[in-house]
Amino acid sequence: MKIAIVGLGLIGGSLAKSIKKNTRHGVFGYDINQETLTAALAQEAIDGETDIDGLSRFDVVILGLYPEATVSFCLENAEKFRKGGIVIDTCGIKASVVSRVEKPLADAGVRFVGCHPMAGREFSGFDHSLDNLFDKASFIMTPTDQTPMSAVREVSDLAYEIGFAKCVISTPEEHDRIIAFTSQLAHIVSSAYVKSPSLMKQAGFSAGSFRDLTRVAKLNEDMWTSLFLLNREPLIDEISHIISCLEDYRDALSSQDAERLKALLREGRILKEKSNASLGK
Amino acid sequence: MKIAIVGLGLIGGSLAKSIKKNTRHGVFGYDINQETLTAALAQEAIDGETDIDGLSRFDVVILGLYPEATVSFCLENAEKFRKGGIVIDTCGIKASVVSRVEKPLADAGVRFVGCHPMAGREFSGFDHSLDNLFDKASFIMTPTDQTPMSAVREVSDLAYEIGFAKCVISTPEEHDRIIAFTSQLAHIVSSAYVKSPSLMKQAGFSAGSFRDLTRVAKLNEDMWTSLFLLNREPLIDEISHIISCLEDYRDALSSQDAERLKALLREGRILKEKSNASLGK
Numbered sequence: 001m002k003i004a005i006v007g008l009g010l011i012g013g014s015l016a017k018s019i020k021k022n023t024r025h026g027v028f029g030y031d032i033n034q035e036t037l038t039a040a041l042a043q044e045a046i047d048g049e050t051d052i053d054g055l056s057r058f059d060v061v062i063l064g065l066y067p068e069a070t071v072s073f074c075l076e077n078a079e080k081f082r083k084g085g086i087v088i089d090t091c092g093i094k095a096s097v098v099s100r101v102e103k104p105l106a107d108a109g110v111r112f113v114g115c116h117p118m119a120g121r122e123f124s125g126f127d128h129s130l131d132n133l134f135d136k137a138s139f140i141m142t143p144t145d146q147t148p149m150s151a152v153r154e155v156s157d158l159a160y161e162i163g164f165a166k167c168v169i170s171t172p173e174e175h176d177r178i179i180a181f182t183s184q185l186a187h188i189v190s191s192a193y194v195k196s197p198s199l200m201k202q203a204g205f206s207a208g209s210f211r212d213l214t215r216v217a218k219l220n221e222d223m224w225t226s227l228f229l230l231n232r233e234p235l236i237d238e239i240s241h242i243i244s245c246l247e248d249y250r251d252a253l254s255s256q257d258a259e260r261l262k263a264l265l266r267e268g269r270i271l272k273e274k275s276n277a278s279l280g281k
Numbered sequence: 282m283k284i285a286i287v288g289l290g291l292i293g294g295s296l297a298k299s300i301k302k303n304t305r306h307g308v309f310g311y312d313i314n315q316e317t318l319t320a321a322l323a324q325e326a327i328d329g330e331t332d333i334d335g336l337s338r339f340d341v342v343i344l345g346l347y348p349e350a351t352v353s354f355c356l357e358n359a360e361k362f363r364k365g366g367i368v369i370d371t372c373g374i375k376a377s378v379v380s381r382v383e384k385p386l387a388d389a390g391v392r393f394v395g396c397h398p399m400a401g402r403e404f405s406g407f408d409h410s411l412d413n414l415f416d417k418a419s420f421i422m423t424p425t426d427q428t429p430m431s432a433v434r435e436v437s438d439l440a441y442e443i444g445f446a447k448c449v450i451s452t453p454e455e456h457d458r459i460i461a462f463t464s465q466l467a468h469i470v471s472s473a474y475v476k477s478p479s480l481m482k483q484a485g486f487s488a489g490s491f492r493d494l495t496r497v498a499k500l501n502e503d504m505w506t507s508l509f510l511l512n513r514e515p516l517i518d519e520i521s522h523i524i525s526c527l528e529d530y531r532d533a534l535s536s537q538d539a540e541r542l543k544a545l546l547r548e549g550r551i552l553k554e555k556s557n558a559s560l561g562k
Contacts, residue, residue: 118488138485168485178486181479186490189470191549192526196519198462199556204419204449205459206560207399209467212493217553221546225539232534238477239531243524245473250520253513258506265502268472272498275480279487 001025001158004050004058006073008036010121011090012064013129015162016045021131023161028058036126045129055080060158063089067097067226074101074112083109086151090117092179092223093230094142094172102146111151114142114172116179117164122218132163139164142172180234187224188239190217282306282439285331285339287354289317292371292398293345294410296443297326302412304442309339317407326410336361341439344370348378348507355382355393364390367432371398373460373504374511375423375453383427392432395423395453397460398445403499413444420445423453461515468505469520471498 003019005012008031019027029046031037040046055061061081063070070089081087087110091097098114105112119137121128139159143152156167170178194217202210228235252261284300286293289312300308310327312318321327336342342362344351351370362368368391372378379395386393400418402409420440424433437448451459475498483491509516533542 118486120488120490137488140486166485170486174482175486178479178483181477182483182487182491185474185477186494188527188530189474189494189523190490191546192523192530193466193470194549194552194556195526196462196466196522198459198519199552200559201455202459202463202556203560204447205399205421205451205456206463207401207418209401209471209497210463212496213467213470214553214556215493216490217549218557219546219550221543221550224546225543228534228542229537229539232537236531236534238479239527239534241477242470242473243527243531245476246469246520246524246527249469249473250517250524253509253517253520256510256513258510261509262502262506265468265472265500265505268475268498269500269502271475271480272471272495275475275483275495276499278481279484 001059002028002057003060003062004028004030004055005046005062005064006030006055007064007069008040008045008126008129009064010124010126010129010133011117012062013040013045013126014119014131014133015062015064015090015117016040017043017129017131018134018162020045022163028054030055039126052077052080056082056085058082058085060086060088063087065089065091066223067091067093067230070097071100075104078104078108078110081105081108081110084111086111086113086154088113088115088155090115092116092183092227094175096230098142098144098172102144106146111148113147113151113155115155116140116142116175118183122215124220124223134162134164136165138166138168140168140170140175142170142175144172176231177234180231180238184228184231184235185238185242187216187219188228188235189242190214191219193217282340283309283338284341284343285309285311285336286327286343286345287311287336288345288350289321289326289407289410290345291402291405291407291410291414293343294321294326294407295400295412295414296343296345296371296398297321298324298410298412299415299443301326303444309335311336320407326407333358333361337363337366339363339366341367341369341436344368346370346372347504348372348374348511351378352381356385359385359389359391362386362389362391365392367392367394367435369394369396369436371396373397373464373508375456377511379423379425379453383425387427392429394428394432394436396436397421397423397456399464403496405501405504415443415445417446419447419449421449421451421456423451423456425453457512458515461512461519465509465512465516466519466523468497468500469509469516470523471495472500474498
């Protein structure tokens, strides 16, 4: 199979390296940054370059672009992809991407599947890409009623070949609601956490809990601003919910209500244990 | 040196195992639970048992008890410790403990140092104690103007022998203010995080950020209720601050203000990077 990757950033670059490491497929790259392409070739993350006109030579095209760039690339180049070929995106947000590119690509005879490889790092760009970034990760696909089942099967097979731990099927809307909680809220809370005036006083006082709560505050603000705004309703709901919960704890503390505080903490512990159990941990 | 540990829970048990592993000091245990003592002896975490009347035989007594139990044990048994010997506690809260036990112990001729070994796990009790729990941890001491310097030196030496990565000196009040942010707020936020109605829908959708944000929701609610209530003013301030920050992000989302949202995220990223740099990371 011949695969092209458009955009060799953290995700595109890591996919290229994983495909080279774990499969025998050919991988070719396209990036607007020539230095990135040179580095990818030098590190043998790709077998060669391709230009946009060359995309028709590929069975699968993987778009490693931000949401807006993903949409505009698809709309501008719908006729450049191979008829009957597969195009997947890798955006962290699905409904607003899938709804805008699905029909134009279908009209051009291209089989499109919205995808989200669930992995990341606190760093961006090809230089930080890894050939094992996806080893324990989920690969989420968000087909719609218009998505050809053959494409879902082929993409699923490819994801397992690449090394993903599991493939999960969702709808674009369900994906976005859940991701608002599992990923986007985590980044918002972590970013808010580090804004305490206490932050710079804590050398020697931070145990694992502080490191965990603040790790993802080191984020790429351009990408996340775009992802958050494209998913703002579910995300606003999640933020409002955690604010309301935090107010419960604060009220229990203010009124020195030990039983209430203990009940709130117990409820959280039990939920966490149930969640772990449901995840098989 | 002969060391007694009163209370062989997660912290007391881990200290016993670390002392046995890393030093040549004798370690004896006291616990109200005979099964715990039997297990500690069987696992050679201690060299033997002691009773309360035997505490006068020890150079150092380490109290591995919750805050209220620490205070009552010291007040009831001040005369049982060796005159000129050292007593340390291991509570996660310092001002309310140190202020209540310091004078009675000094009057009994005992050198007391308030201490906080900065480590923990999502599990409690001797069964989960580890001989390497403190390997990368800070050992915080909170001496006051009344604390003999000799005791601080000796306890610091012992902490390094046990295997702590570094000893940090603070005041009880400063410790409590900082710990409200680095540890207590982390547990409150993590506990609040898992209360979203989205929690049980997320199999396959959780990447590292979710795991990190929710790990410490699995907490011991008895211990943490006590610690939180004893530190409620700084903790309430921290909760109020993060609520206010979360409201900023929500407002930027609601008004679809991309520049404001990006500025909030950028500010968080830069603070996190500065914090990492100040911690030498």
